[in-house]
Amino acid sequence: MPKNLDMxxxxxxxxxxxVLFTWAIAGGPHWTFIGIYLIATASFGSCFVYWxxxxxxxx
Numbered sequence: 001m002p003k004n005l006d007m008x009x010x011x012x013x014x015x016x017x018x019v020l021f022t023w024a025i026a027g028g029p030h031w032t033f034i035g036i037y038l039i040a041t042a043s044f045g046s047c048f049v050y051w052x053x054x055x056x057x058x059x
Contacts (some may be wrong), residue, residue: 003045004055014042 005013020028020035041047050057 001046001048001051003043004050004058005045005047007039009057010042010045015034048055 007054017035017038020032021039024030024035026033030041047055
């Protein structure tokens with residue numbers, strides 16, 4: 001899958017993913033495990049949801 005995330009979006013997803021995943025580990029609600037998905041998409045540079053809807057963030 002080609003990269004479809006810009007650098008600023010990757011950084012934002014990584015930071016938000018770390019915060020959510022840390023909250024989940026500390027006993028937060030179950031939906032905070034979405035942080036794992038955010039960390040993974042930031043690491044690989046491609047988002048499956050963006051790919052489905054043909055959204056391309058790099059300019």
